[in-house]
Amino acid sequence: MSEHSAYRPQSAFMQWLERRLPIAGLVHSSFIVYPTPRNLNYWWTFGGILSFMLGVQIITGIVLAMHYTPHVDYAFNSVESIMRDVNYGWLLRYLHANGASFFFIAVYAHIIRGMYYGSYKEPREVLWILGVILFLLMIVTGFMGYVLPWGQMSFWAATVITNLFSAFPVVGDPVVTWLWGGYAVGNPTLNRFYSLHYLLPFIIAGVVVLHIWALHMVGQNNPTGVEPKTPKDTVAFTPYATVKDAFFIAVFCLFYAWFVFYIPNYLGHSDNYIMANPGQTPTHIVPEWYYLPFYAILRAIPSKLLGVCALLASILLLAFLPWLDTSRVRSANYRPLFRQFLIVWFLVVIGLGYLGSQPPEGGYVIAARVLTAYYFIFLLIILPLLGLFEKTKPLPNSISEAVLREGLPAGASAPPPGGARG
Amino acid sequence: MNHTRGIVLAFGLAVSLSALGARAALAQEQEIPPKQHWSFAGPFGLYDPAQLQRGFKIYKEVCSNCHSIKLLAFRNLADPGGPGFTEAQAAAIAAGYQITDGPNDQGEMFQRSGKLADHFPPPFPNDQAARAALGGKLPPDMSVLAKARSVERGFPWFIFDAFTQYQEDGPDYIHAILNGYEDHPPAGVTLPPGAEYNKYFPGHAIGMPKPLNDGQVQYTDGTPMTVDQYGRDVAAFLMWVAEPTLDARKRLGFQVFVFLIVLSGLLYFTKRMVWYEVKHQS
Numbered sequence: 174m175s176e177h178s179a180y181r182p183q184s185a186f187m188q189w190l191e192r193r194l195p196i197a198g199l200v201h202s203s204f205i206v207y208p209t210p211r212n213l214n215y216w217w218t219f220g221g222i223l224s225f226m227l228g229v230q231i232i233t234g235i236v237l238a239m240h241y242t243p244h245v246d247y248a249f250n251s252v253e254s255i256m257r258d259v260n261y262g263w264l265l266r267y268l269h270a271n272g273a274s275f276f277f278i279a280v281y282a283h284i285i286r287g288m289y290y291g292s293y294k295e296p297r298e299v300l301w302i303l304g305v306i307l308f309l310l311m312i313v314t315g316f317m318g319y320v321l322p323w324g325q326m327s328f329w330a331a332t333v334i335t336n337l338f339s340a341f342p343v344v345g346d347p348v349v350t351w352l353w354g355g356y357a358v359g360n361p362t363l364n365r366f367y368s369l370h371y372l373l374p375f376i377i378a379g380v381v382v383l384h385i386w387a388l389h390m391v392g393q394n395n396p397t398g399v400e401p402k403t404p405k406d407t408v409a410f411t412p413y414a415t416v417k418d419a420f421f422i423a424v425f426c427l428f429y430a431w432f433v434f435y436i437p438n439y440l441g442h443s444d445n446y447i448m449a450n451p452g453q454t455p456t457h458i459v460p461e462w463y464y465l466p467f468y469a470i471l472r473a474i475p476s477k478l479l480g481v482c483a484l485l486a487s488i489l490l491l492a493f494l495p496w497l498d499t500s501r502v503r504s505a506n507y508r509p510l511f512r513q514f515l516i517v518w519f520l521v522v523i524g525l526g527y528l529g530s531q532p533p534e535g536g537y538v539i540a541a542r543v544l545t546a547y548y549f550i551f552l553l554i555i556l557p558l559l560g561l562f563e564k565t566k567p568l569p570n571s572i573s574e575a576v577l578r579e580g581l582p583a584g585a586s587a588p589p590p591g592g593a594r595g
Numbered sequence: 596m597n598h599t600r601g602i603v604l605a606f607g608l609a610v611s612l613s614a615l616g617a618r619a620a621l622a623q624e625q626e627i628p629p630k631q632h633w634s635f636a637g638p639f640g641l642y643d644p645a646q647l648q649r650g651f652k653i654y655k656e657v658c659s660n661c662h663s664i665k666l667l668a669f670r671n672l673a674d675p676g677g678p679g680f681t682e683a684q685a686a687a688i689a690a691g692y693q694i695t696d697g698p699n700d701q702g703e704m705f706q707r708s709g710k711l712a713d714h715f716p717p718p719f720p721n722d723q724a725a726r727a728a729l730g731g732k733l734p735p736d737m738s739v740l741a742k743a744r745s746v747e748r749g750f751p752w753f754i755f756d757a758f759t760q761y762q763e764d765g766p767d768y769i770h771a772i773l774n775g776y777e778d779h780p781p782a783g784v785t786l787p788p789g790a791e792y793n794k795y796f797p798g799h800a801i802g803m804p805k806p807l808n809d810g811q812v813q814y815t816d817g818t819p820m821t822v823d824q825y826g827r828d829v830a831a832f833l834m835w836v837a838e839p840t841l842d843a844r845k846r847l848g849f850q851v852f853v854f855l856i857v858l859s860g861l862l863y864f865t866k867r868m869v870w871y872e873v874k875h876q877s
């Protein structure tokens with residue numbers, strides 16, 4: 174973006190390199206002098222946390238893969254031998270299994286931030302859509318990873334989820350057979366899931382590059398939703414954002430370490446310590462916690478086909494948010510009605526998550542239907558209409574003005590301005 | 596009114612609720628096993644080697660007649676963070692077992708006495724043989740049994756568990772099963788042939804005959820020889836079998852925590868210094 178102080182290499186070698194491959198200049202302009210709004214709060218650190226977690230997953234995953242055997246007869250025991258016989262294998266595995274959960278915690282925080290502050294709006298549509306693609310890729314990667322230890326939940330989750338495709342008329346059954354590589358989930362399925370589970374994180378890394386590229390074209394949004402106008406509105410990425418991100422990554426790691434070292438199996442399911450047995454269905458088949466809201470939507474719809482469509486729609490609709498939301502004001506801080514509907518929507522997603530973990534019976538089904546209805550009504554009806562009717566609050570003229578009015582230090586975890594005060 | 600607080604709350608709730616819901620799956624009508632005191636509970640809890648040795652004795656004398664532990668090697672008995680046998684003791688235990696090896700140069704399988712590197716031999720050659728001997732019921736392998744059973748805690752307990760670090764529901768359940776036999780099932784309950792009534796087993800009709808009775812296994816260190824105590828000892832042993840690296844994990848965990856707290860503190864003050872001017876300008 175604007176007023177970058179150009180990169181001037183100091184050493185002879187760096188000058189030599191810069192004329193041939195301006196990589197240091199790229200790093201300099203993207204991560205050193207890159208201007209970031211001065212009023213960002215800690216919700217903006219989750220992008221850094223996500224990059225960090227992707228690195229953790231790739232590094233622990235590569236080492237796990239050195240010891241893992243993708244075969245129905247050996248997979249379960251090979252994971253156990255990682256836990257027992259590989260030096261620090263227990264650490265690698267618990268970091269990786271809990272890392273997936275913390276990756277999702279970070280991505281949900283990141284999405285909540287984007288929705289609350291309207292970061293998907295013009296000119297950030299492509300950036301946002303790339304984010305939805307990353308979320309989809311993570312879902313697929315996590316699902317395939319969960320199958321690898323070949324426990325009871327691995328096997329039955331794979332069976333239930335791949336079977337969803339059979340809901341589609343005509344092509345359904347052949348597609349499922351093709352996915353399985355046979356007539357049931359078996360060794361060919363495990364092998365291809367392993368192959369894809371190894372591949373997809375690198376595709377994710379590639380899309381992350383596009384995501385950051387798009388970000389650097391349009392710049393970051395901020396809690397006011399007002400674009401930076403003068404250099405007074407921004408600070409340099411380094412040291413300001415770097416040190417803040419580093420601090421919050423350390424705090425996030427504390428939270429992560431609590432799970433890895435003290436309650437490593439808390440987020441998992443005990444049935445996954447039973448080797449996969451195609452002849453014995455577990456009493457309840459539940460996916461990992463991060464899929465539960467979508468699982469609840471799937472089961473809320475009585476027809477299997479429509480349920481699958483609703484499940485897909487619930488994620489894909491997010492990509493259309495820039496057009497579903499017709500308001501020109503970005504931040505929820507200046508949109509009192511939107512803010513309320515949105516917070517209710519977040520609570521509804523939590524509620525769906527809870528219902529997804531419960532058996533699909535009686536009151537749970539009815540509750541799941543009501544919440545599913547709100548999920549879609551918010552996205553498809555409330556959002557478009559709000560933009561037309563809502564009376565928004567006056568926006569500050571600039572970020573600096575908002576910071577001054579707030580009287581709070583920029584960069585601290587300042588509550589966004591507006592609200593009762595505004 | 597503070598917006599951020601609202602979202603933080605909503606988000607925290609979201610994560611905890613849905614995260615934990617995943618656990619809320621096992622057996623709905625399950626009787627809740629009473630919580631026991633475990634030396635390995637909590638952030639500093641470690642295994643008690645004496646207890647693991649007693650538990651091993653019970654496994655060896657009783658449970659191993661039906662249950663295998665295929666993933667346990669004799670050498671593990673001398674591993675740090677385990678029952679604390681010396682290597683010589685572990686080798687002596689191994690030597691007491693006959694292991695099928697081979698084929699030899701004549702192409703035949705043969706028997707030899709066990710070595711440290713061998714795994715515990717299973718009591719039955721295969722699942723079918725086990726079923727045939729035990730009225731059609733299969734005794735599960737015990738390698739990870741203590742982690743493969745859990746207790747449905749329900750809302751809101753599962754949230755507290757994340758803070759209190761309650762991770763011992765598996766051993767609690769095993770202890771409860773061993774103490775849950777009742778001679779006479781409650782009125783109106785008929786058991787299938789060969790099954791016994793167990794208060795804590797899902798569905799109550801268990802295919803395992805009551806394995807332990809008071810005084811059955813001899814303790815030489817003065818520990819009470821009751822089913823209650825036996826149950827705790829063998830459950831602790833099975834927890835070690837399922838999670839042999841727990842001691843190492845908690846020790847490293849403490850070091851990591853100290854490191855991360857210091858690092859976060861330093862980064863926090865660095866951040867304040869870096870941002871000082873931005874905060875106080877204009």
Ligand code: HEM
Pocket residue numbers: 227230231232233234235236237238241252266269270273276311314315316317318319320321322370371373374375377441
């Ligand atoms: C996008 C990042 C990734 C996510 C979200 C993810 C997720 C997962 C999950 C949920 C599991 C099951 C853990 C368990 O229950 O034990 C798993 C296992 C596994 N993953 Fe990944 N993973 C990622 C990246 C990778 C990478 C880059 C590799 C290798 C290059 C890898 C290799 C493995 C292996 C070998 C296993 C089986 C061992 C085990 O169960 O611990 N993963 N992954």
